[in-house]
Amino acid sequence: MTQAKLIDGKAFAVGLQQRVAAGVARLVAERGPKPGLATVLVGDDPASQVYVRSKGKLAAELGMASFDHRLPSTTTQAELLTVVRQLNADPAVHGILVQLPLPSHLDSAEVLLAIDPAKDVDGFHPMNVGRLASAAPGAPLDFPVPCTPLGCSMLLQDALGSMAGSTAVVIGRSNLVGRPVAQLLLRADCTVTIAHSKTKDLAGLCRTADIVVAAIGRPNFVRGDWIKPGATVIDVGINRIPADNGKTKLVGDVAFDEAVQVAGRITPVPGGVGPMTVACLMYNTLQEARRSAGLPFAAVA
Ligand code: NAP
Numbered sequence: 001m002t003q004a005k006l007i008d009g010k011a012f013a014v015g016l017q018q019r020v021a022a023g024v025a026r027l028v029a030e031r032g033p034k035p036g037l038a039t040v041l042v043g044d045d046p047a048s049q050v051y052v053r054s055k056g057k058l059a060a061e062l063g064m065a066s067f068d069h070r071l072p073s074t075t076t077q078a079e080l081l082t083v084v085r086q087l088n089a090d091p092a093v094h095g096i097l098v099q100l101p102l103p104s105h106l107d108s109a110e111v112l113l114a115i116d117p118a119k120d121v122d123g124f125h126p127m128n129v130g131r132l133a134s135a136a137p138g139a140p141l142d143f144p145v146p147c148t149p150l151g152c153s154m155l156l157q158d159a160l161g162s163m164a165g166s167t168a169v170v171i172g173r174s175n176l177v178g179r180p181v182a183q184l185l186l187r188a189d190c191t192v193t194i195a196h197s198k199t200k201d202l203a204g205l206c207r208t209a210d211i212v213v214a215a216i217g218r219p220n221f222v223r224g225d226w227i228k229p230g231a232t233v234i235d236v237g238i239n240r241i242p243a244d245n246g247k248t249k250l251v252g253d254v255a256f257d258e259a260v261q262v263a264g265r266i267t268p269v270p271g272g273v274g275p276m277t278v279a280c281l282m283y284n285t286l287q288e289a290r291r292s293a294g295l296p297f298a299a300v301a
Contacts, residue, residue: 004233004263007159009151013275016154017062020282023298024063027290035289036065037095037121037281038087042080042106043073048099055097055278062282064289067093073103080106081114088116094292095121095285118291120144121284124175132183139187142297144284149180151276152213152234153188159265160211160232164189169206171195171222171253172215177236181213202226214253224258233259233266236273 028034037059041052052068059066069083080102087096096119102108112120117127123146131143141150156163168190172178182194190211195202206212206226212233214222219239227233237253252269260266267273287297 004260004266005159007155007232007234007265007267007272009155009267009272010275012155012158013151013279016276016279016283017058020279020286021062023286023290027286027293027295028063031293031295033092033289033293034063034065035095035285036067036090036093037097037285038067038069038090038093040069040071040080040083040087040096040098042071042075042099043103052099055281058278058282059285064282064285065092075103075106077106077110080111084111084114088114088119091292093119094289095119095281097122097281117143119288121281121288122146123150123180123284129175129180132180135183135187137187137189140297141187142287142291144288145184145280146176146180147280147284148177148236148273148277149184150280150283151273152181152236153184154280155267155273155276156185156211156232156234157188162189163211166190166210167208168192168211168213169195169209170213170215171199171202171206172213172217172236174215177215178213181215181236185211185213212254216253218253219251220253220255222254222259224255224260224262227259227262229262230264231262233263234273235267235269238269238274 039052056066056068087093096115098111112124117125120128121144123144128144168185170178170182173194173196182192185192203226207228210231215236219241235252235254239251240248243249250270
């Protein structure tokens with residue numbers, strides 16, 4: 001039995017980062033200023049600290065300025081909004097990332113709404129959500145698009161070229177992943193079905209799909225016999241489960257060992273969609289810096 005071709009997100013992300021670094025160098029040489037990414041972390045969640053640190057480090061490696069704002073877990077909504085407004089007004093900052101989840105006493109919807117849509121490099125501001133929802137098929141994405149969905153779309157574009165007329169099933173309807181992925185596939189002229197926990201006969205639905213995107217948060221949930229032979233499978237899931245050696249390991253939402261026997265192309269976990277998220281954050285920051293300098297949208301992907 002033939003095995004699916006692996007979609008190497010790690011390699012694609014490295015290439016994207018190199019193109020972003022070249023774009024940063026070009027921007028600085030031609031017009032300046034340096035693209036600037038501000039990260040805001042409230043509290044001391046260890047995983048969030050790691051994410052924020054790695055984003056700042058990568059921004060610096062790609063030639064950007066990075067501004068790291070650490071606020072105590074006791075920060076009030078008013079204090080956090082003040083920081084966001086200061087960053088909105090700072091001309092050296094082109095991208096603002098407020099690390100989610102926020103501590104439970106804070107209203108993240110209000111915080112996301114306060115971010116200048118032109119600096120919303122996570123693409124979660126309702127204005128950018130609306131832009132994506134109303135984007136015409138094939139029109140340039142000249143506004144920030146959520147990073148993980150953008151990464152999925154870049155990998156699909158690279159692997160398949162035109163997706164026009166393909167049937168796509170997106171499992172998951174979160175604002176973070178499922179919905180924006182579905183919007184991007186619709187923009188790419190796919191015929192899209194969004195599935196969720198109330199969907200009937202999910203396995204049968206998946207078997208009709210040329211493209212399956214799994215964004216569920218359940219380890220090995222999508223089985224090999226759900227996949228149409230030759231289909232393309234994008235596994236967004238990141239789940240930590242116990243491993244045989246007593247440690248833990250990362251697996252996706254797709255039973256990889258089964259699906260790889262049936263699919264035409266598939267992303268592994270780790271090394272698939274995961275590395276694309278932070279690379280797309282850098283891509284969005286460069287695009288916003290270009291726009292702030294009055295330069296047109298330029299696809300560096
Ligand atoms: P989420 O907000 O929990 O959404 C999960 C979605 O899956 C929901 O729409 C839910 O349906 C659906 N679902 C749950 N159980 C289901 C079932 N039995 N059958 C069908 N649908 C079901 O999760 P998320 O934030 O979208 O993240 C999804 C996964 O992607 C997670 O593993 C997360 O760690 C991963 N992730 C990875 C990256 C990356 O960088 N690669 C980034 C973000 C997220 P309902 O709406 O009906 O509840």
